[in-house]
Amino acid sequence: MAGHTLQGKYLPLYEYLSKQQERHIVLAFEEIEEILQAKLPKSAYKYQAWWGNTRSGTYVQAAAWLEAGYRVDIVQFGRCVEFLKVSKEILTKKKNKVMRETLISRSIPDTTYNDIESFQKIMAKMDAAQQFFTENNHRRFTDETIVSQFKVFCEWRRLFGRIEQDVNYLAKQLMHEFLLEKHRLVPNSSYIKQQDEYTFLYEEKTTTGDKIAAILKTAPPSLTADFAPGQRSRLLQDCRLLNYTNAIIQYYFVTEEPAFNVIEKNYKQHLGNIQLILLPKVIADKYSLNA
Structure with missing residues (x-):
C-alpha cells in the first residue's frame, strides 16, 4: 500500500x-x-x-x-x-x-444447484459451438492467414465468453452429486464461500448431524511435475483451512488430473484425514485417493 x-x-x-x-x-x-x-x-x-x-x-x-x-x-x-x-x-x-x-x-448462498438459467446458458453455448464447427468443418484453420485466425478466435470468445464461470458451475454440480451419493444431506444446509477465481470452500450437514467440509479447486492443470511455490503454499493453506472447520468429514476436490497426481505423489502427507477426490472421474469409476 x-x-x-x-x-x-x-x-x-x-x-x-x-x-x-x-x-x-x-x-x-x-x-x-x-x-x-x-x-x-x-x-x-x-x-x-x-x-x-x-x-x-x-x-x-x-x-x-x-x-x-x-x-x-x-x-x-x-x-x-x-x-x-x-x-x-x-x-x-x-x-x-x-x-x-x-x-x-462473501458467503455465497448455495442456490447454484437449482439454477436452471445458468444450466440453460451453458447448453446454449454448447449448441452454438457445435453449430460453428459443423458449418466450418471444411476449413483448416492452421493454414489460414493471421487475419482469419484472429477472426475465428474473436468468434470463439463471443460464443464462449468467460468459460471459467461455466467450469466452476459444472464442477460444483459434480461435487454436489458426489456428496449426495456418499451422504444423506440435510436440505438447504449448505453454503459456498468463494476464496478466489478457482477455489471454493463448501460446508454441509448430514441427517445424522455430521459436518462435511470441502474445498473445490478448478485451477487449470499444472505444466510441471510439481506445483510452483505459490501453488504449494495455497495447497497447505487449504489443508489448514479445512482443519479449521472441525468437520468430521473433509474433502479436497480437484478437477484436473495433473493436479491430482502432483498432490497424491508429493503432498499426500499434508492431507491427514482429508480425502482427495478427482472430478469428474470419481463420478464414473470412484477414482479417488481415499474414498
Missing part, C-alpha cells in the same frame, strides 16, 4: 501480506515467526486482544495486516491465524475497533 509508514519488527509481515492475492491467508504461528525472523511475544499466544484489528494504543502489530489490506478473522492460539482480505476499510478509534464496509470474501 503506497504511503504506508509502518516500521520496525512487524514490517516483514506487512511486506509478506501486501504481496498476496488470496482472499484467505492461513499462517501457522511458526510461519509468522519465520517471516518476522523473531519470536512472537507471549501475549500473542494467550490474548485475543493482541490480534485485534485496531491501530490505536500500543497495538502496533495490527498495522502490519491492516496496511496490507487484511484483517484477522480467526486465531487458534499456538497453531495458526486466518487473515481475510478486505476491499474497503473504514478505520475509527471509536470503541477501539476497526469498522469495515465490505469484505471481498
